[in-house]
Amino acid sequence: MAKSGDKSSSSGKKSLKRKAAAEELQEAAFAGDGATESEGQPPKAAAFPPGFSISEIKNKQRRHLMFTRWKQQQRKEKLAAKKKLKKEREALGDKAPPKPVPKTIDNQRVYDETTVDPNDEEVAYDEATDEFASYFNKQTSPKILITTSDRPHGRTVRLCEQLSTVIPNSHVYYRRGLALKKIIPQCITRDFTDLIVINEDRKTPNGLILSHLPNGPTAHFKMSSVRLRKEIKRRGKDPTEHIPEIILNNFTTRLGHSIGRMFASLFPHNPQFIGRQVATFHNQRDYIFFRFHRYIFRSEKKVGIQELGPRFTLKLRSLQKGTFDSKYGEYEWVHKPREMDTSRRKFHL
Amino acid sequence: MASAAARWNHVWVGTETGILKGVNLQRKQAANFTAGGQPRREESVSALCWGAGGETEILVGCADRTVKHFSTEDGIFQGLRHCPGGEGTFRGLAQADGTIITCVDSGILRVWHDNDKDVSSDPLLEVRVGPGVCRMRQDPAHPHVVATGGKENALKMWDLQGSEEPVFRAKNVRNDWLDLRVPIWDQDIQFLPGSQKLVTCTGYHQVRVYDPASPQRRPVLETTYGEYPLTAMTLTPGGNSVIVGNTHGQLAEIDLRQGRLLGCLKGLAGSVRGLQCHPSKPLLASCGLDRVLRIHRIQNPRGLEHKVYLKSQLNCLLLSDRDNWEDEPQEPQEANKVPLEDTETDELWASLEAAAKRKLSDLEQTQGALQTRRRKKKRPGSTSP
Numbered sequence: 001m002a003k004s005g006d007k008s009s010s011s012g013k014k015s016l017k018r019k020a021a022a023e024e025l026q027e028a029a030f031a032g033d034g035a036t037e038s039e040g041q042p043p044k045a046a047a048f049p050p051g052f053s054i055s056e057i058k059n060k061q062r063r064h065l066m067f068t069r070w071k072q073q074q075r076k077e078k079l080a081a082k083k084k085l086k087k088e089r090e091a092l093g094d095k096a097p098p099k100p101v102p103k104t105i106d107n108q109r110v111y112d113e114t115t116v117d118p119n120d121e122e123v124a125y126d127e128a129t130d131e132f133a134s135y136f137n138k139q140t141s142p143k144i145l146i147t148t149s150d151r152p153h154g155r156t157v158r159l160c161e162q163l164s165t166v167i168p169n170s171h172v173y174y175r176r177g178l179a180l181k182k183i184i185p186q187c188i189t190r191d192f193t194d195l196i197v198i199n200e201d202r203k204t205p206n207g208l209i210l211s212h213l214p215n216g217p218t219a220h221f222k223m224s225s226v227r228l229r230k231e232i233k234r235r236g237k238d239p240t241e242h243i244p245e246i247i248l249n250n251f252t253t254r255l256g257h258s259i260g261r262m263f264a265s266l267f268p269h270n271p272q273f274i275g276r277q278v279a280t281f282h283n284q285r286d287y288i289f290f291r292f293h294r295y296i297f298r299s300e301k302k303v304g305i306q307e308l309g310p311r312f313t314l315k316l317r318s319l320q321k322g323t324f325d326s327k328y329g330e331y332e333w334v335h336k337p338r339e340m341d342t343s344r345r346k347f348h349l
Numbered sequence: 350m351a352s353a354a355a356r357w358n359h360v361w362v363g364t365e366t367g368i369l370k371g372v373n374l375q376r377k378q379a380a381n382f383t384a385g386g387q388p389r390r391e392e393s394v395s396a397l398c399w400g401a402g403g404e405t406e407i408l409v410g411c412a413d414r415t416v417k418h419f420s421t422e423d424g425i426f427q428g429l430r431h432c433p434g435g436e437g438t439f440r441g442l443a444q445a446d447g448t449i450i451t452c453v454d455s456g457i458l459r460v461w462h463d464n465d466k467d468v469s470s471d472p473l474l475e476v477r478v479g480p481g482v483c484r485m486r487q488d489p490a491h492p493h494v495v496a497t498g499g500k501e502n503a504l505k506m507w508d509l510q511g512s513e514e515p516v517f518r519a520k521n522v523r524n525d526w527l528d529l530r531v532p533i534w535d536q537d538i539q540f541l542p543g544s545q546k547l548v549t550c551t552g553y554h555q556v557r558v559y560d561p562a563s564p565q566r567r568p569v570l571e572t573t574y575g576e577y578p579l580t581a582m583t584l585t586p587g588g589n590s591v592i593v594g595n596t597h598g599q600l601a602e603i604d605l606r607q608g609r610l611l612g613c614l615k616g617l618a619g620s621v622r623g624l625q626c627h628p629s630k631p632l633l634a635s636c637g638l639d640r641v642l643r644i645h646r647i648q649n650p651r652g653l654e655h656k657v658y659l660k661s662q663l664n665c666l667l668l669s670d671r672d673n674w675e676d677e678p679q680e681p682q683e684a685n686k687v688p689l690e691d692t693e694t695d696e697l698w699a700s701l702e703a704a705a706k707r708k709l710s711d712l713e714q715t716q717g718a719l720q721t722r723r724r725k726k727k728r729p730g731s732t733s734p
Contacts, residue, residue: 113658114640122381122388122660126366129390254640254660321620321638328552328578330596330620332638332662339615 105285110346114254127257131216135193135265142266144170145187146196150177153203158228160198162310166279166292167266168243170196180209180324188213194266195324198223208314210262211324217332218324219262221288221314228310236294236306242275243268244292249282255333256283256349259316277308286347288314316349355380355424359669360634361407362623362642363394364661369409369419372642374655375675384417384426388661396442397665401463404669408449410439416449416461434459434472440499441485445492448473450509452485452497460509474509478502483552486538496547498535504549506561517561522568537582539591541605548605550593552578556603572608574601581624583633585647592633592647594621600635602647614645616653623666630672636663 054070057063089096101107116123134140144167148156152175164170180197187195192213199207205226211218229235246267251260263281276296282289292309319333320326333348340348358371358380366388372379384392392411400406400418407419409426416439418428430449432439437454444450444463452458456479459472478485482499494516498504506517522531534552541548546569547559554575557568577595584591590604590611598617603610619639626633631647632654640662644655 120660122366122368125388126661129366327576328596330580330638331598332619334597334618336598336615336618340618 105345108345110343112253112347115252116254116257123254123257127261130258130261131212131214132261132265136261138269140193141268142169142193143191144194144196144266145183145192146170146172146198147175147183148197148205149199150175152198152200155203155226155228156198156200156205159205159226159310159312162229163196163198165239166244166309168241168268184211184213184323205312209324210266212262212265213323215322217258217262218320218322218329219259220317220320220326222317224313224315226310226312229308232307232311234307236308239277239292239294239308240275242272242277243270244275244277244279245271245273247278247280247282249280249284251281251283251349253349255316255319258319258332259288259349283349286315286349288316288349290314355382356405356421358421359674360642360644361397361421361667361669362636362659362663363397363409363665364388364659364663365393366390366661367392367394367411368661369394369397369407370659371421371424372657372659374644374657377655377657379657379659380424382419382424382426384429394664395438396440397667398442398444399667400444401447404671407667408442408444410442410451412438414439414453416442416451430461430463432459432461432472434475440482441487441495441497443485443487443492443495445487445509450485450487450495452478452482452495454480454482456480456482456497456499456502458485458495458497458507476507476509476513478505478507483534483536484538486540488540490540490542496538496540498538498549500534500552501532502535503533504535504538504547504559506547517559518566519559519568520566522571534578536578536580537593539582539584541584542588548582548584548591550579550582550591552580554579554595556582556591556593556608558605570605570608572603572610574603574610575599581621581635583624583626585626585633586629586631592624592626594624594635594637596620598637598639600624600633600645612651614647614651614653616643616645616656617641622662622664625666625668627668628670632668634666634668636666638662642666 054063054066057066135142146160146164148160160172164172184195194213195211197209198205199209201207206223208221208223209218210221229238244267246264248260248264251257260281267279277292277294280289280291280293282291289311290313291307291311293305293307295303295305297303317335318331320329320331322329340346355371357373357375359374360372362370362372364370367383367390368388369382370379371382391413392415394409395412396410398408400408405420405422407421409417409419411417414432416430416432417426419426432449432451435453435455435457439451440454441452442449447463449461449463450458451461456477458476458478460474461472462470478497479499479502481502482497484499485495485497488494488496493509494506495509496504496506503521504519505515508516521533525531532553535549536552537550539548545560545562547561548556549559550556554573554577556572556574556579558570560569563569574593575595575597577597577599579593579595581594582591585602589606590602592600592602592614594600594617598619598621600614600617600621601610602612602614614633617635617637617639619637621635621637623636624633626647631649633645633647634642635645636642640659642657642659642663643653646652646654
């Protein structure tokens with residue numbers, strides 16, 4: 001044993017492995033790990049007695065070596081299998097079976113029964129007469145008030161300023177410790193249609209309350225991954241005053257529709273295509289990603305985009321019917337983690 | 350046709366868009382009924398109650414101050430009655446001996462004569478209850494006794510055949526530990542069977558029991574649940590407990606003998622607007638702003654039985670009291686004992702306007718059968734075992 005130990009220290013890795021393998025075999029045989037014919041087995045690395053796994057080797061270095069060898073073996077086999085499959089596909093040509101689609105969580109999403117069918121009349125009527133009807137009938141145009149929680153720090157203040165350049169017809173006001181329930185009636189008399197409050201915690205913005213004003217729903221979001229303009233790499237120049245276009249992606253369920261409409265009602269109806277600016281709200285797995293880009297068509301099919309403004313991620317916490325009243329308001333939807341997050345494949349937006 | 354099957358619906362739900370939905374849990378179908386053919390938000394249903402003659406008629410109180418008669422036998426709206434006076438929507442609707450009792454938000458309680466010919470007649474009786482009424486409830490044992498309560502409007506019990514003054518007027522509880530007046534906001538009232546007691550649930554998350562027979566005008570029992578306003582309440586079949594729901598969709602069963610919380614029911618995501626328990630079976634129907642009607646089983650074991658997605662926000666519901674939940678064999682071409690294969694229900698779906706539903710377990714086959722504890726979720730598209 002000592003002799004082989006010396007040899008292992010002086011020789012290369014491969015011989016060390018082989019010696020280690022032989023030793024493992026003998027040790028396993030001595031230990032009696034379910035080995036029946038240890039002497040009869042050829043001293044090869046692959047032929048281990050059944051019931052023995054690499055994790056049972058007590059020595060860490062040897063265990064690690066055995067594992068790395070096993071891993072390399074697996075990789076080789078996988079590569080060989082892939083090559084074989086590719087050859088078979090080429091050989092078959094057109095008759096090859098279609099490639100299997102990999103399973104992703106989005107693919108495996110549990111079908112939500114509240115998914116809106118575009119032909120559904122009842123839902124169409126519900127949406128046509130809800131609180132956003134006056135916006136979608138072009139009777140009102142948006143006027144937004146952006147504010148923060150009390151005594152905001154630099155990041156939040158800058159985020160508000162940048163948001164006000166992204167959203168046209170928006171005004172930023174400093175929240176001088178005023179109660180939202182007192183701000184809201186004043187906003188209504190001054191014809192504001194929406195109120196955005198960015199909540200801040202420990203000098204970073206972490207929440208967003210979006211309240212549609214005359215008597216509309218209030219959505220409360222968690223905000224994360226906030227990147228201000230200067231933190232965005234390879235960005236374009238500052239956005240212009242043109243009204244951007246809006247993209248709302250993947251808001252399929254009834255709740256998703258309500259939230260999507262809420263976002264849409266923040267922006268005026270008539271996007272100025274001359275400005276080539278677009279704001280995107282992309283929903284994936286219940287997280288809403290906000291991005292602001294400038295695009296340019298280099299040819300019929302090729303587009304170049306530059307990311308401009310701030311970017312952040314939102315997750316809906318609750319949707320409350322009526323303007324902001326967290327204690328006594330009625331909630332249309334509340335996120336309950338222990339009840340709703342039990343399945344990794346079920347999403348609500 | 351939908352009209353023929355209407356009588357077998359187990360639950361009737363009124364929505365914000367003015368549609369009355371009849372849900373048959375046995376066949377897992379929901380049908381829409383509207384007075385004018387098209388939904389109208391001005392007609393949003395704010396109160397529902399059974400009409401005279403068992404469960405053959407439903408009185409539907411709408412936001413435009415009309416009370417419509419709906420026949421469950423024929424599945425059509427039969428009559429319309431304007432009930433003007435006061436402001437706000439209906440907060441309570443009841444019927445007694447051929448009269449309709451209505452109460453509106455501003456506190457005008459009126460008794461109307463219930464006949465179709467005389468559309469605009471004056472009320473038989475008018476009582477001013479006080480502004481800010483949130484609920485008016487009729488005593489099922491004494492149809493002429495009603496109770497009202499609301500925001501800053503204490504609980505009052507009225508005898509409509511008696512005097513103009515309330516029979517019982519509740520007193521507010523003592524000032525709290527800071528010596529501040531405790532505000533009043535009675536959201537729902539129920540009469541306890543077998544005695545004269547009343548239970549209320551408030552917007553300040555309190556549940557109170559009042560006893561008019563005792564000299565004490567203050568509540569006999571008071572408990573709190575949760576941190577959010579309680580919006581709906583119903584009595585359980587035993588009579589010893591109530592189930593309350595709040596604006597966050599939390600449902601809880603509270604024992605009235607001790608004021609203890611017995612257990613909670615989960616599933617709702619939005620504010621609870623309507624709750625009703627079946628008088629004999631341990632079933633609870635709940636509806637709310639999350640647009641889903643849920644039927645829970647209250648005991649052994651406590652859990653969700655059925656869940657129906659109805660596309661509009663649900664305001665109020667009526668659960669049928671009948672014991673036999675299976676359809677009676679009326680027409681020979683309809684299959685009655687429904688085996689729960691998708692193929693059989695598909696034929697029925699084609700002839701009815703059905704909303705998408707999801708069945709969770711097949712327990713309603715036989716009434717006295719032992720219920721299995723293990724439930725498997727039936728994934729859409731899979732065949733039942």
